[in-house]
Amino acid sequence: MSDENLPSFDGLEVGQVVATREVEFTRDTLVRYAGASGDFNPIHYNDLVAEQVGLPGVIAHGMLTMGTAASVVEEWAGPGNVQDFQTRFARPVVVPNPGAAVVTFTATVGALDPELRTARIDVTAEFEGAKVLIKTQALVTCA
Amino acid sequence: MPVNPDAEGRSYGPHEPYEVTRVKIREFANAVDANSFAHFNPEAARAEGYDDVVAPTTFAVVIAQRAEFHVVTDPEVGVDFSRVVHADERFTHHRPIVAGDVISTTVHIDKIIQRGGISTVTTRAELADADGNPVSTVISTLAVREDA
Numbered sequence: 207m208s209d210e211n212l213p214s215f216d217g218l219e220v221g222q223v224v225a226t227r228e229v230e231f232t233r234d235t236l237v238r239y240a241g242a243s244g245d246f247n248p249i250h251y252n253d254l255v256a257e258q259v260g261l262p263g264v265i266a267h268g269m270l271t272m273g274t275a276a277s278v279v280e281e282w283a284g285p286g287n288v289q290d291f292q293t294r295f296a297r298p299v300v301v302p303n304p305g306a307a308v309v310t311f312t313a314t315v316g317a318l319d320p321e322l323r324t325a326r327i328d329v330t331a332e333f334e335g336a337k338v339l340i341k342t343q344a345l346v347t348c349a
Numbered sequence: 350m351p352v353n354p355d356a357e358g359r360s361y362g363p364h365e366p367y368e369v370t371r372v373k374i375r376e377f378a379n380a381v382d383a384n385s386f387a388h389f390n391p392e393a394a395r396a397e398g399y400d401d402v403v404a405p406t407t408f409a410v411v412i413a414q415r416a417e418f419h420v421v422t423d424p425e426v427g428v429d430f431s432r433v434v435h436a437d438e439r440f441t442h443h444r445p446i447v448a449g450d451v452i453s454t455t456v457h458i459d460k461i462i463q464r465g466g467i468s469t470v471t472t473r474a475e476l477a478d479a480d481g482n483p484v485s486t487v488i489s490t491l492a493v494r495e496d497a
Contacts, residue, residue: 211387211397229382242373242380243411247430259431268435269410273381276406285387285394286403286445292488294437344406 211284215323215348218315224282224327225313229274230306231266231299239270253303265298271309275329275342278311283327283346290345293329297338309333316343323348351495352468356426357461361419363453366479367412371448374402381405394447404446410438413474413487416454420472421491426458428470428493436469436490443483451479459488468493 236250245267248255256264272293279288301307309331316328329342371391378388383405386393394402421428446452453476460471474487 227382235380239380242377243414245414269407269438270381272438273377273383273405273407273410277381277383280383280385280406285383285385285397285405286399288406288442290439290441291406292437292439295435 212287212347212349213283213325215318215320215325218318218325218348220315220318222315223312224315225278225311227274227278227281227311229309229311231270231301231309232306233264233301233303236264236266236270236301239267239273243267243269245269261298261300263300263302266301266307268295271295271299271331271338272342274309275311275313275331275339276344278313279327279329279344279346282313283344287346288344289347291343293339293342295338296340297333297336299333299338307333309338313344351427352461352463352470352493353425353427354461354463356423356458359420359423359426359458360455361423362416362455363477364416364419367415367452367454369404369446369448369450369452371402373411374404374408374448377408377411378405381407391448399445399447401448406442407440408446409440409442409476409485409487412452412454412476413456413485413489416456416474417472417489420456420458420470426470428491432494434492434494436492437488438490439488441486441488443485446476446484450484452476452484453479463495466495468495
């Protein structure tokens, strides 16, 4: 956190949407995340392995979905300003080849603490009409 | 072989420290669609109050998962990685990570629960800087299917 770039607390309301983003995950996206993160589990790029372990196909890294959700929060909060970020992984995002899996992210003010001037931002990530992340919460200190 | 519940309470590391670079932060930011210039450009980062380019929120997973590797490959813990599903993840940042940080990580097995053919293993990675000050705490739970 740096004081220079904190979002403003005043004017925030619970339920207010602070950022949304629609992201296309392709096999390229997964390979890029594998390289960047060092997570080379083949279920994220190899159809045969994915099937062998009982998955409906190659799936996105849960951490790719979570990381993208964090980027949506950061777009509003500013870089480096999310102090705490948590999620549970509810469903896999199956990524076709060719094609793309479209995930829709929505970041909403979930709770406000006027004393500490912190905002809890709740994020939803939807794929094919179902939530793939649950209890996705970011804590942001505001100015 | 099922997960060994007696592994609860074990700790691993710190092993070789992780040196955070501008290139790696840029690569990770591109991978998670993090668009702020403060992830890419040192001048932009300084304008935001940071010493160098700042890492995206979940970048700490790069460092934490290297440390967690020691847990999932420990034969005495008994995690079959082909049966693993990621259940949850939490980052608590004591300060942002910036390029130039040298991070040492200790990972603890906080909890092992066995129920209904599923074992869950909760690890906590404590990331500290070169001065030993806390940087991030990363809590991760893996679910391992024990059935054949």
